[in-house]
Amino acid sequence: MRLNIVLLSGGSGKRLWPLSNDTRSKQFIKIFKIMAGEYESMVQRVYRQILSVDQTAEVTIATSKSQVSAIHNQLGQNVGISVEPCRRDTFPAIALAVAYLHDVKKVSPKEPVVVCPVDPYVEQDYFKALHKLSNRAEASEANLVLMGIEPTYPSAKYGYIIPENTDDISKVSMFKEKPDEDTAREYMKKGALWNGGVFAFRLGYVLERAHELIDFTDYQDLYTKYETLTKISFDYAVVEHETMIEVMRFGGMWKDMGTWNTLTEAMENESIGKAILSDTCDNVHVVNELDVPVLCMGLKDVVVAASPEGILVSDKMQSSYIKPYVDEIDQQIMFAEKSWGSFRVIDIEEGSMTIKVTLNPGHGMNYHSHERRDEVWTVVEGEGRTLVDGVERKVTAGDVIRMAAGVPHKIMADTLLQVIEVQIGEDISVSDKKKWNH
Amino acid sequence: MRLNIVLLSGGSGKRLWPLSNDTRSKQFIKIFKIMAGEYESMVQRVYRQILSVDQTAEVTIATSKSQVSAIHNQLGQNVGISVEPCRRDTFPAIALAVAYLHDVKKVSPKEPVVVCPVDPYVEQDYFKALHKLSNRAEASEANLVLMGIEPTYPSAKYGYIIPENTDDISKVSMFKEKPDEDTAREYMKKGALWNGGVFAFRLGYVLERAHELIDFTDYQDLYTKYETLTKISFDYAVVEHETMIEVMRFGGMWKDMGTWNTLTEAMENESIGKAILSDTCDNVHVVNELDVPVLCMGLKDVVVAASPEGILVSDKMQSSYIKPYVDEIDQQIMFAEKSWGSFRVIDIEEGSMTIKVTLNPGHGMNYHSHERRDEVWTVVEGEGRTLVDGVERKVTAGDVIRMAAGVPHKIMADTLLQVIEVQIGEDISVSDKKKWNH
Numbered sequence: 001m002r003l004n005i006v007l008l009s010g011g012s013g014k015r016l017w018p019l020s021n022d023t024r025s026k027q028f029i030k031i032f033k034i035m036a037g038e039y040e041s042m043v044q045r046v047y048r049q050i051l052s053v054d055q056t057a058e059v060t061i062a063t064s065k066s067q068v069s070a071i072h073n074q075l076g077q078n079v080g081i082s083v084e085p086c087r088r089d090t091f092p093a094i095a096l097a098v099a100y101l102h103d104v105k106k107v108s109p110k111e112p113v114v115v116c117p118v119d120p121y122v123e124q125d126y127f128k129a130l131h132k133l134s135n136r137a138e139a140s141e142a143n144l145v146l147m148g149i150e151p152t153y154p155s156a157k158y159g160y161i162i163p164e165n166t167d168d169i170s171k172v173s174m175f176k177e178k179p180d181e182d183t184a185r186e187y188m189k190k191g192a193l194w195n196g197g198v199f200a201f202r203l204g205y206v207l208e209r210a211h212e213l214i215d216f217t218d219y220q221d222l223y224t225k226y227e228t229l230t231k232i233s234f235d236y237a238v239v240e241h242e243t244m245i246e247v248m249r250f251g252g253m254w255k256d257m258g259t260w261n262t263l264t265e266a267m268e269n270e271s272i273g274k275a276i277l278s279d280t281c282d283n284v285h286v287v288n289e290l291d292v293p294v295l296c297m298g299l300k301d302v303v304v305a306a307s308p309e310g311i312l313v314s315d316k317m318q319s320s321y322i323k324p325y326v327d328e329i330d331q332q333i334m335f336a337e338k339s340w341g342s343f344r345v346i347d348i349e350e351g352s353m354t355i356k357v358t359l360n361p362g363h364g365m366n367y368h369s370h371e372r373r374d375e376v377w378t379v380v381e382g383e384g385r386t387l388v389d390g391v392e393r394k395v396t397a398g399d400v401i402r403m404a405a406g407v408p409h410k411i412m413a414d415t416l417l418q419v420i421e422v423q424i425g426e427d428i429s430v431s432d433k434k435k436w437n438h
Numbered sequence: 439m440r441l442n443i444v445l446l447s448g449g450s451g452k453r454l455w456p457l458s459n460d461t462r463s464k465q466f467i468k469i470f471k472i473m474a475g476e477y478e479s480m481v482q483r484v485y486r487q488i489l490s491v492d493q494t495a496e497v498t499i500a501t502s503k504s505q506v507s508a509i510h511n512q513l514g515q516n517v518g519i520s521v522e523p524c525r526r527d528t529f530p531a532i533a534l535a536v537a538y539l540h541d542v543k544k545v546s547p548k549e550p551v552v553v554c555p556v557d558p559y560v561e562q563d564y565f566k567a568l569h570k571l572s573n574r575a576e577a578s579e580a581n582l583v584l585m586g587i588e589p590t591y592p593s594a595k596y597g598y599i600i601p602e603n604t605d606d607i608s609k610v611s612m613f614k615e616k617p618d619e620d621t622a623r624e625y626m627k628k629g630a631l632w633n634g635g636v637f638a639f640r641l642g643y644v645l646e647r648a649h650e651l652i653d654f655t656d657y658q659d660l661y662t663k664y665e666t667l668t669k670i671s672f673d674y675a676v677v678e679h680e681t682m683i684e685v686m687r688f689g690g691m692w693k694d695m696g697t698w699n700t701l702t703e704a705m706e707n708e709s710i711g712k713a714i715l716s717d718t719c720d721n722v723h724v725v726n727e728l729d730v731p732v733l734c735m736g737l738k739d740v741v742v743a744a745s746p747e748g749i750l751v752s753d754k755m756q757s758s759y760i761k762p763y764v765d766e767i768d769q770q771i772m773f774a775e776k777s778w779g780s781f782r783v784i785d786i787e788e789g790s791m792t793i794k795v796t797l798n799p800g801h802g803m804n805y806h807s808h809e810r811r812d813e814v815w816t817v818v819e820g821e822g823r824t825l826v827d828g829v830e831r832k833v834t835a836g837d838v839i840r841m842a843a844g845v846p847h848k849i850m851a852d853t854l855l856q857v858i859e860v861q862i863g864e865d866i867s868v869s870d871k872k873k874w875n876h
Contacts (some may be wrong), residue, residue, distance in 0.1 A: 017733070018730070018733075028813070038454060081517055090742055101684060102831065120441070141654070158510060169680070187627065188785070196545055197600070210551060244616060276763055277538070278756070278759070278763060280753070288749075290749075291786060292456075292746065292747055292748040292769065292772065293748045293749070293765070293767055293769065294746065294748065294749045294750075294751065295455070295456075295749070295750050295751070295757040295760070295763055295767075296751050296752070297750075297751075297752035297753060297757060297759065297760065298753025298755065298756030298757075298761070299740070299751060299752070299753060301590070302737070302751070304749075304751050308730065309730055310712075310730040310731045310732065310733065311726075311728075311730070311731070311732045311742075311749060312732075312733050312735075313732065313733070313734050313735075313740070313742050314733070314734065314735035314736055315735060315736025315737060316738070317736065317841055318716065318718055318735040318736030319735060319736075321735065322733070325714055325716060325733055326733070328714070329714070329731055329733075331730065331731065334730065346784040346785050346792065347784050347794050347858065349730060349818055349819060349856060350819075351819055351835060352818035352819065352835070352856075352858075354784065354792075354794075354818070354858050356785050356792075374836050376816045376836075376838050378814045378816070378860040378862075380787055380789065380790035380792070380860060381788075381789055381790065397789060398812050398814075398862045399792070400814050400840055402838055410550055416811050418787060418790075420785065420790075420792050420858070420860050422816040422818060422858050424816075424835055424836045
């Protein structure tokens with residue numbers, strides 16, 4: 001049977017600031033080495049791993065609008081995406097993905113579906129286990145089959161699943177929310193397993209639950225009324241009311257990539273990007289996305305992360321408490337991936353902003369104008385075409401294009417195109433944008 | 439008697455990287471708080487302190503060509519500068535400054551001159567001591583009067599002066615080079631003093647020694663043949679051959695600002711620039727010149743310094759071993775102060791470089807051209823005039839000026855003027871510059 005996988009590609013991931021932010025989630029950070037000088041992101045890694053175990057797998061990424069560009073940039077145009085118009089917690093998200101599989105991808109209600117988060121750091125055996133989970137969900141009497149991860153230490157960070165016995169597959173006796181370490185130790189003695197948020201079911205089962213709880217006809221209808229749905233988690237809406245639940249043990253490598261501490265454990269080298277670590281450094285990791293070097297001397301158990309958004313220097317254990325500090329930072333977005341490429345803010349002044357725009361070959365911006373700012377493009381690399389006030393011209397490195405406020409414009413890349421854009425105006429804002437038909 | 443002070447403004451100061459580099463020395467970093475949001479540099483602080491103790495003091499800064507712009511930017515146009523055409527160690531530098539005082543400033547050979555480095559962190563009592571040193575040099579039979587700093591700990595970083603007795607003013611018995619800590623402890627028991635490189639003499643004395651060792655007529659002649667002079671220190675050329683040397687004790691506050699460790703001791707706040715320090719940080723200092731925040735968590739005894747050149751994260755004690763690491767960094771200069779203002783590199787690509795140019799009101803660049811690159815200026819703030827291929831025009835925010843390779847150009851600021859300059863060419867280099875008469 002075909003493997004249907006729904007990857008939950010979650011929220012803004014402030015816990016990996018400054019590499020993740022409101023527009024750029026941790027799953028898109030290229031941090032895992034594939035070969036000398038080449039890195040892949042969490043989402044690229046998991047997608048590659050799924051396909052290497054099963055090329056026919058039907059992968060659907062359940063995500064928000066804001067991540068669609070980044071997913072296409074990193075995985076190409078062919079990946080299935082179930083786009084949440086807004087955030088409504090995991091039950092609506094999974095319901096939408098299931099409706100998408102049923103109505104758009106024509107998956108039968110009898111077929112099993114595996115749901116898993118995009119962010120654990122795992123090896124091939126994990127994906128083989130997903131296959132087993134899927135097969136079990138199809139054949140089992142149970143309505144839900146969970147993956148239970150064998151704990152490696154008494155963690156206070158995870159929920160626990162208490163199975164009825166220690167067989168490979170067992171009925172679930174109880175769920176326990178994040179315990180303290182002593183309690184976690186007791187759970188471990190009883191054979192408890194971590195709940196990593198991985199589970200499988202027959203598509204029809206969740207579709208039925210969705211229709212019970214939400215009044216909708218099909219995927220398109222659910223999509224349209226998504227904004228009106230109540231926020232509710234899948235655990236609360238489904239799992240807590242279900243008695244026919246099994247758990248399947250998984251004893252392979254599984255690392256949660258939620259914090260800098262755990263993320264650096266998965267790094268093959270002590271640094272990515274320009275970094276110099278003195279001999280007096282011990283257990284130090286550097287992730288540097290800037291063009292200038294980071295020099296570390298005499299540090300122990302420290303992570304340094306530098307991006308256009310800011311610089312983090314933290315004791316590794318302390319790094320898990322980052323969120324409230326990042327919440328306080330009210331910072332202009334300095335870097336964003338777009339469907340057509342990316343941009344980076346390189347200078348901010350009162351009355352002006354300068355950005356570097358990179359367009360991928362064959363891509364272009366929408367035709368748009370701004371009310372309250374003039375813009376100047378200087379092409380620094382590549383070839384493309386501009387359309388300004390209805391007039392198209394070819395452009396190449398050295399060409400300069402001026403656009404007064406109100407004049408519609410766009411640029412399209414024939415090769416990889418890099419442009420320095422200077423924005424001049426008193427009230428520069430991303431919301432000052434009017435779309436035009438071209 | 440008038441106080442003549444020669445401030446030795448030394449070399450490139452890599453030990454305070456990334457805030458100092460080949461073109462920007464530590465003495466120009468604005469790191470000392472004067473009031474909320476306002477900071478001054480070492481050279482600004484020492485200059486202000488001298489004038490606040492004695493408004494009539496004749497201050498001459500002995501420095502290299504490369505620092506002249508920065509000195510004028512920070513101290514204005516009226517400060518005396520003795521410019522070394524190239525670096526030739528301290529004896530030629532002091533000889534040149536003395537000739538400058540004699541021939542340009544018309545200081546009499548009988549007048550005392552005080553020489554001191556620009557970089558110690560001191561209070562008013564130090565400058566009062568310089569006065570006493572100057573008066574003593576004028577009146578004393580001794581040819582040299584040194585300041586001896588009362589040691590606060592047995593440092594292995596400084597040279598020691600052993601006086602004949604513990605009077606305020608004593609003959610010097612011996613000089614001792616940097617000892618180990620145990621030896622330093624022995625010296626301290628004998629009343630030894632640190633040699634901070636501060637001394638006074640009658641101008642005629644050093645001028646005579648200079649004429650004995652160097653064949654020159656006057657200041658202009660010495661300046662012209664400066665490049666041919668042998669590198670030799672003042673200690674080696676003068677002090678070691680002189681028997682009539684006195685030392686005057688100084689018991690006030692004196693901190694050497696040579697390393698990040700000592701520099702941060704002089705900082706009034708734990709951070710300068712955008713920085714967030716968690717409660718779990720202990721003895722952490724941040725100096726951040728970037729526009730984005732630095733977040734520190736769970737660190738102890740660490741200094742973080744971030745500038746357009748790079749990022750340092752170091753244990754404070756370890757920071758004194760920085761030099762060999764910085765020597766290895768082969769980095770494009772990212773920021774420089776110029777006579778007309780400053781520039782900052784904001785983007786580097788193969789085939790292009792983008793810089794932000796800030797011109798001070800009333801200043802302008804030289805008229806020049808480049809052989810191997812086109813340039814585009816986009817004015818983002820202020821008003822000024824450009825001269826391109828002989829044609830002058832007024833420019834203001836939003837104006838764009840294009841200069842093809844070979845075309846002479848300059849820009850002059852009527853108000854503070856900020857320009858984004860995009861350079862496009864295959865072989866961009868600071869040496870690709872031809873000066874024109876205008």
